[in-house]
Amino acid sequence: xxxxxxxxxxxxxxxxxxxxxxxxxxxxxxxxxxxxxxxxxxxxxxxxxxxxxxxxxxxxxxxxxxxxxxxxxxxxxxxxxxxxxxxxxxxxxxxxxxxxxxxxxxxxxxxxxxxxxxxxxxxxxxxxxxxxxxxxxxxxxxxxxxxxxxxxxxxxxxxxxxxxxxxxxxxxxxxxxxxxxxxxxxxxxxxxxxxxxxxxxxxxxxxxxxxxxxxxxxxxxxxxxxxxxxxxxxxxxxxxxxxxxxxxxxxxxxxxxxxxxxxxxxxxxxxxxxxxxxxxxxxxxxxxxxxxxxxxxxxxxxxxxxxxxxxxxxxxxxxxxxxxxxxxxxxxxxxxxxxxxxxxxxxxxxxxxxxxxxxxxxxxxxxxxxxxxxxxxxxxxxxxxxxxxxxxxxxxxxxxxxxxxxxxxxxxxxxxxxxxxxxxxxxxxxxxxxxxxxxxxxxxxxxxxxxxxxxxxxxxxxxxxxxxxxxxxxxxxxxxxxxxx
Amino acid sequence: xxxxxxxxxxxxxxxxxxxxxxxxxxxxxxxxxxxxxxxxxxxxxxxxxxxxxxxxxxxxxxxxxxxxxxxxxxxxxxxxxxxxxxxxxxxxxxxxxxxxxxxxxxxxxxxxxxxxxxxxxxxxxxxxxxxxxxxxxxxxxxxxxxxxxxxxxxxxxxxxxxxxxxxxxxxxxxxxxxxxxxxxxxxxxxxxxxxxxxxxxxxxxxxxxxxxxxxxxxxxxxxxxxxxxxxxxxxxxxxxxxxxxxxxxxxxxxxxxxxxxxxxxxxxxxxxxxxxxxxxxxxxxxxxxxxxxxxxxxxxxxxxxxxxxxxxxxxxxxxxxxxxxxxxxxxxxxxxxxxxxxxxxxxxxxxxxxxxxxxxxxxxxxxxxxxxxxxxxxxxxxxxxxxxxxxxxxxxxxxxxxxxxxxxxxxxxxxxxxxxxxxxxxxxxxxxxxxxxxxxxxxxxxxxxxxxxxxxxxxxxxxxxxxxxxxxxxxxxxxxxxxxx
Numbered sequence: 026x027x028x029x030x031x032x033x034x035x036x037x038x039x040x041x042x043x044x045x046x047x048x049x050x051x052x053x054x055x056x057x058x059x060x061x062x063x064x065x066x067x068x069x070x071x072x073x074x075x076x077x078x079x080x081x082x083x084x085x086x087x088x089x090x091x092x093x094x095x096x097x098x099x100x101x102x103x104x105x106x107x108x109x110x111x112x113x114x115x116x117x118x119x120x121x122x123x124x125x126x127x128x129x130x131x132x133x134x135x136x137x138x139x140x141x142x143x144x145x146x147x148x149x150x151x152x153x154x155x156x157x158x159x160x161x162x163x164x165x166x167x168x169x170x171x172x173x174x175x176x177x178x179x180x181x182x183x184x185x186x187x188x189x190x191x192x193x194x195x196x197x198x199x200x201x202x203x204x205x206x207x208x209x210x211x212x213x214x215x216x217x218x219x220x221x222x223x224x225x226x227x228x229x230x231x232x233x234x235x236x237x238x239x240x241x242x243x244x245x246x247x248x249x250x251x252x253x254x255x256x257x258x259x260x261x262x263x264x265x266x267x268x269x270x271x272x273x274x275x276x277x278x279x280x281x282x283x284x285x286x287x288x289x290x291x292x293x294x295x296x297x298x299x300x301x302x303x304x305x306x307x308x309x310x311x312x313x314x315x316x317x318x319x320x321x322x323x324x325x326x327x328x329x330x331x332x333x334x335x336x337x338x339x340x341x342x343x344x345x346x347x348x349x350x351x352x353x354x355x356x357x358x359x360x361x362x363x364x365x366x367x368x369x370x371x372x373x374x375x376x377x378x379x380x381x382x383x384x385x386x387x388x389x390x391x392x393x394x395x396x397x398x399x400x401x402x403x404x405x406x407x408x409x410x411x412x413x414x415x416x417x418x419x420x421x422x423x424x425x426x427x428x429x430x431x432x433x434x435x436x437x438x439x440x441x442x443x444x445x446x447x448x449x450x451x452x453x454x455x456x457x458x459x460x461x462x463x464x465x466x467x468x469x470x471x472x473x474x475x476x477x478x479x480x481x482x483x484x485x486x487x488x489x490x491x492x493x494x495x496x497x498x499x500x501x502x503x504x505x506x507x508x509x510x
Numbered sequence: 511x512x513x514x515x516x517x518x519x520x521x522x523x524x525x526x527x528x529x530x531x532x533x534x535x536x537x538x539x540x541x542x543x544x545x546x547x548x549x550x551x552x553x554x555x556x557x558x559x560x561x562x563x564x565x566x567x568x569x570x571x572x573x574x575x576x577x578x579x580x581x582x583x584x585x586x587x588x589x590x591x592x593x594x595x596x597x598x599x600x601x602x603x604x605x606x607x608x609x610x611x612x613x614x615x616x617x618x619x620x621x622x623x624x625x626x627x628x629x630x631x632x633x634x635x636x637x638x639x640x641x642x643x644x645x646x647x648x649x650x651x652x653x654x655x656x657x658x659x660x661x662x663x664x665x666x667x668x669x670x671x672x673x674x675x676x677x678x679x680x681x682x683x684x685x686x687x688x689x690x691x692x693x694x695x696x697x698x699x700x701x702x703x704x705x706x707x708x709x710x711x712x713x714x715x716x717x718x719x720x721x722x723x724x725x726x727x728x729x730x731x732x733x734x735x736x737x738x739x740x741x742x743x744x745x746x747x748x749x750x751x752x753x754x755x756x757x758x759x760x761x762x763x764x765x766x767x768x769x770x771x772x773x774x775x776x777x778x779x780x781x782x783x784x785x786x787x788x789x790x791x792x793x794x795x796x797x798x799x800x801x802x803x804x805x806x807x808x809x810x811x812x813x814x815x816x817x818x819x820x821x822x823x824x825x826x827x828x829x830x831x832x833x834x835x836x837x838x839x840x841x842x843x844x845x846x847x848x849x850x851x852x853x854x855x856x857x858x859x860x861x862x863x864x865x866x867x868x869x870x871x872x873x874x875x876x877x878x879x880x881x882x883x884x885x886x887x888x889x890x891x892x893x894x895x896x897x898x899x900x901x902x903x904x905x906x907x908x909x910x911x912x913x914x915x916x917x918x919x920x921x922x923x924x925x926x927x928x929x930x931x932x933x934x935x936x937x938x939x940x941x942x943x944x945x946x947x948x949x950x951x952x953x954x955x956x957x958x959x960x961x962x963x964x965x966x967x968x969x970x971x972x973x974x975x976x977x978x979x980x981x982x983x984x985x986x987x988x989x990x991x992x993x994x995x
Contacts, residue, residue, distance in 0.1 A: 037785045040776075042673045042745065060744070060776040062956050079775070080743035081673055106958040108776070133776075134925070134957030141955050158948035159955070161742035170743060174676040181666060188527045188566055191659040195986045196681065196751045197766050199993055207699075213755040214693045214727065236694075236755060236765070237993035243696065250995060254985060257646035258565035258655060259545070260527065266681045266751065270698040270721060280721070281682050290564070291525075291545040291593070291618075300522045440619070463643035463995055470626050470644070471547050472619030473591040500739060501680045508684055508722035510735060510948055 044081035046113060047123060053113045059086060059125055062162070063105045063136075065145070068098075074118075075101055077109065080167055083315045087116065087124040097132050103145060104136035104162065150497065157501055157509040168316040170500060172490055175313035176482075180264065180285055183308045187301075189260040189287060194247035196266060199239055200460050209243040209270050212236065243268035246479060247286045249409070249464055252438060255288035255475055256467045262287035264482065272505045276494040277430065279483060281503040288438075288477035295420045296345070298435050298476040299397045302424055303343050306395070306432070306480075310338040310489060321491040330491050333427050337395050345397040348418065349375065354391055355383050378405045379423075381430055388425040395426045408452040409464075411437035411476075412444055420476075429488045435478025442468040529566035531598060532608060538598045544571060544610055547647070548590045548621075550630070553583075559603075560586055562594065565652055568800045572601065572609040582617050588630060589621035589647065635982065642986055642994040653801040655985060657975055660798035661967075665749065665770060668793045672786075674745040674772060679732035681751060684724055685945050694728040694755050697721065728753035731964060732771045734894070734949055737923060740773035740960055741952045747772035749967065757990045761979040762915065764968060766988040773923075773962035780905045781830070783920050783961040784882045787909055788828050791880070791917070791965075795823040795974060806976040815976050818912050822880050830882040833903065834860065839876060840868055863890045864908075866915055873910040880911045893937040894949075896922035896961075897929055905961075914973045920963025927953040 043061060046053060061077030064085050071092060078085030088109055092098060101107070108131040116124040143162050153160045160166045184191065197211055213236045235241075244250075247265045254261045267284045287305075292298060321327045337343070346354075355373035362368050371380045379387075379398070388396050400418040403410070410419035421436030439445040445468055446456045456465045486498040496502040501510050528546060531538060546562030549570050556577060563570030573594055577583065586592070596612040603609070628647050638645045645651045669676065682696055698721045720726075729735075732750045739746045752769045772790075777783060806812045822828070831839075840858035847853050856865045864872075864883070873881050885903040888895070895904035906921030924930040930953055931941045941950045971983040981987040986995050 037789050039672050039786070045673060060958070062742075062958075080675070081745070104956040106775075106956040133959060134953075134955075136956040143955075158738045158951060161739050162956075167742050170677060170739065171675055173678070177676050178666070178670060181663065185663060187524050188530060190565070190656055191662050192655060192985060193658070193751075193768055195766060195988060195993075195995070197753070197988050197993060199995065209696045209721075210699045211694045211696055211728065214695045236757075236990060237988065238991050239993070241993060242699065250986060253643045253995070254646050254655065257547075257652050260566070266678075268682070272721075281680060283678055301524070304522050466643060468619070470619075470628075471589040471591040471621040473545070473547075474618060500677060501735060503680060503682050503722065505721060506723050508680075508682060508724070508726060510680070510684065510738065 042081035043077070043079050043086045047082065047084065047086065055112055056110060056128070057113065059088075059109050059111075060133075061086065061107060061109075063101055063103055063107060064164075065103065066101050073098055073101070077107060080171075082171075083164070083168055083319050084121065087118070087121050088127050089124055090127045090130065097130055100132040100135050101130070102136050102138045102141075104138075104141050104143060105132055106134035106136070107132050150494070154496065154502075154507075155509075161500065165320060166497070166500075168319045169486065169490060169492060169498060172313040172316040172320065173482075173486055173498075175316065176309055176485060176489070177264065179309050179312035180305065183305050184260075184262050184287070187260070189262045189289075190254075190258045192251065192254050192258070192261045192263050194244070194250040194254070194263050194265055194286075196244050197237070197241045198244045198250070199237070199241065200249070207269050207271055208245060209268050211241040211243060245269055246284065248288070248477060248479065251286055251288045251477065252464070252475070253467060255290050255477070256471070256473065259290040259473075260287075274505065276496070277484065277487075279495055279499065279502055279504050280508075282495070282499070283482040284479050285482055285485075286477065286479040288475055290473040290475040292437070292476045293474045295399055295422055295435075295437055295476065298437070298478060299343075299345060299399070299422055299424075302397075302422075302433050302435060302478050302480070303395075306424070306485075307338055309485060310334060313489070317490055324491045324493070327491060330428065333394065334489065337426070340394060343395045343397060343424075344392045345399060345422075347399050348379075348401045351379070351383075351387055351398050355379075355386065358386070358391075376402050376404060384423075384425045384430045385427075388430070389427045393427070395424060395432075397422045397424050403448075406436070408448040408454060409436075409438050409445070411439045412448065422478075426488055428491075428493070429484050431481075432484050432488060433478050433480045435476065437474070437476040440468055440472045440474045442472065527566035528562070528564050528571045532567065532569070532571065540597055541595060541613070542598065544573075544594050544596075545618075546571065546592060546594075548586055548588055548592060549649075550588065551586050558583055558586070562592060565656075567656075568649070568653055568804050569606065572603070572606050573612050574609055575612045575615065582615055585617040585620050586615070587621050587623045587626075589623075589626050589628060590617055591619035591621070592617050635979070639981065639987075639992075640994075646985065650805060651982070651985075653804045654971065654975060654977060654983060657798040657801040657805065658967075658971055658983075660801065661794055661970060661974070662749065664794050664797035665790065668790050669745075669747045669772065672745065674747045674774075675739075675743045677736065677739050677743070677746045677748050679729070679735035679739070679748050679750055679771075681729050682722070682726045683729045683735070684722070684726065685734070692754050692756055693730060694753050696726040696728060730754055731769065733773070733962060733964065736771055736773045736962065737960070738948070738952060740775050740962070741956070741958065744775040744958075745772075759990065761981070762969065762972075764980055764984065764987055764989055765993075767980070767984070768967035770965040770967055770970075771962065773960060775958040775960040777922070777961045778959045780884055780907055780920075780922055780961065783922070783963060784828075784830060784884070784907055784909075787882075787907075787918050787920060787963050787965070788880075791909070791970075792823055794970060795819060798974070802975055809976045809978070812976060815913065818879065819974065822911070825879060828880045828882060828909075829877045830884060830907075832884050833864075833886045836864070836868075836872055836883050840871065843871070843876075861887050861889060869908075869910045869915045870912075873915070874912045878912070880909060880917075882907045882909050888933075891921070893933040893939060894921075894923050894930070896924045897933065907963075911973055913976075913978070914969050916966075917969050917973060918963050918965045920961065922959070922961040925953055925957045925959045927957065 061079040064076040067074045073090045075088045076085045111127040399422040403419045424433035426432045483495040483498040546564040549561040552559040558575045560573045561570045593616040601609040884907040888904045909918035968980040968983040
């Protein structure tokens, strides 16, 4: 009989990771196998201490090796991949509760210390960016990756608890949403490799034909699609890659980034959407404690920064102010200064968008914490935001946080058919056209008042970790002129 | 003072969804507000019954309205968006335990029954595809979307429990992995809209310049990038959009689809990876019970199909056979038939890939359940799969399931530097080149034996729901010549 039968799923199990071994309250079996990469080695006369880590936690596991039993000690170098067999015992040294008393070592993958690019000494940010495939092997990058994972789980957890449906919106889209200049265009590759040519006789594919019948772009935001889903499921969210073909080189922008977006039907107040965002962000602030401790330790002014995060997490409620109030404060501060030493490069002025310098001042200086700025002039915001009764401002908000600036943007969406059509006409958009006709339809049949928001995930990582540049907040960053791997 | 202070997060809460109201064991407050869309209306002489649903569950909530108290009853039509105020009481009718005794109704969004495209009678699959923005409003599509959400949570849950790190791998990549003919190319949009032109004086951007310095493609698989992360974090997974510019029109292929991929360091056996996949898939088979009941009800032969799923979920272990054994079975069956009525269009033959018809026969006829087929000839598999000692086959598997065919593919990855280089040279790939040099580097420094797999998420949805075509397994499908919204 050719079918091999073997153990059932209930008996199926994975070996423990180092994190599980260290955090378990139970006594592990008398002899265990532990896999990891060597993080450091300290040789003494009769004994060698090595820290190995499998990437499951910050600390790693201290392994104690006696020399006679281990003929391969010379291959225990930084970065080597090993399998150690031994027993977990209470540590006699300080710094760890448990350690591994090693009986035998197998070096599965050697690592030549002469040529290994990841050395123990501090490596520059630029050097590590150039070695994108090895960067995850640094403690800081690995911690950032685990922090991302914790944050993701915390966000999914939050939305599940509040009965939101987790949806996937399309990455390829026919609308170029925020202006074609910033989007990427998608076409089939025009040069098939020889082994993939069409059958003999048929003409080669025309690279300029439209694969999807009409032009395709990479999404810049899932919002409009999410609104179509919210018109059936009421509460939906997504965590989706988004793309901007922005040539700008700032520490807050990537060409490919991840965005959490949520839409919520039957909300009628911007304050309610802010409440949702605040609860969600506070929930996320509880994630990944060990990793954050390691990451924030490395940065300048980390104590102040940690205090700021703790204050935000513990604050009973985050400050809210209208755009009009914010402009008044900015103007007052700008005017109070010496004309030669004006604090802002751009003069704050009602009717203009807020500049980064204004946003920073509002959250870092005026409020000293997160602040929701609401009700911006309709002229600086997109067509889909709900018009307020004053007919000058829209029911929207930005959440500004210290060190990062804009973390979240959101609004009520215009759910009134006539009001939406009016806004579209002032933006020269066709309410009956192919591009937005479907969006208008959502208001034509059973329209529900609704609102939503988008949170830049790498900015959230930056905020909670203290990592200043979003290029260090994602595994393999892409920005203008830069795409490794 | 311009800062409004208000209630803290701990007091912050969202209104209950209909699912929460129906599933709660607690008596709801004497008067509640419920939002939903009208799903059906039944008018009697003195009372009207309406089912409303907010998309949170399959059943919706029955609302009972007396005529005198509700002047807007005429606007209660299918699809209308409403807010009802009343009390939850035990239902006097059969079919539901609770119902809403309505005091007042507010119609927030009317829905003209004459023009609303989503009518009560059955609508064809093609018609609904043409109305992609309204399709989520059908019960079947909404259930499918909730099922996706349940499956996603179940998968995240599974990997969290086994200490895998949830990672985001890049969508834009410089490698065109499986042959340029099937990939999409990404370039900045070449026609900036007038409002987004460059500042006066500067030349317009050259659409043919490379935004990233070198050509960018959409990812077809996250595996290689995930391997770089597994070389630091040991256990990683991702759920990522993938793209294939395939012109083929089958019910199993999309141009944009989601794939679950996992890599696991320090596994040395294909059987172990199969064990992980089996445990993961069985876990997923427990998700979304209500939705699956509704969805499978609608399909031909649903009882047999349900039995098949239940058998798979309850099976102690799924069958496994080698490719060589599978070919022997296929050949035997093919040869046993009348020469004029051969069961397969393609003759099964060692050294050739398995065709869909072969895969279906193996899982549906021979095994009558999921089956892992392992150890394919190296000649039909990619360069990164680990060579077996026979030097003819590689340590890989496909998981074939009834009705769907290939659900998962995976392998051990070649971790031996020399063996990998040798495989690459037979595939005419440069081990020192820019495209794959980094991948070879992972074996150069602290290489760890590892394996992994990829599971097509829409195929999983298809399998557990019984929805035959993957175009109905995703909110807004994209395939050749078709991309709405």
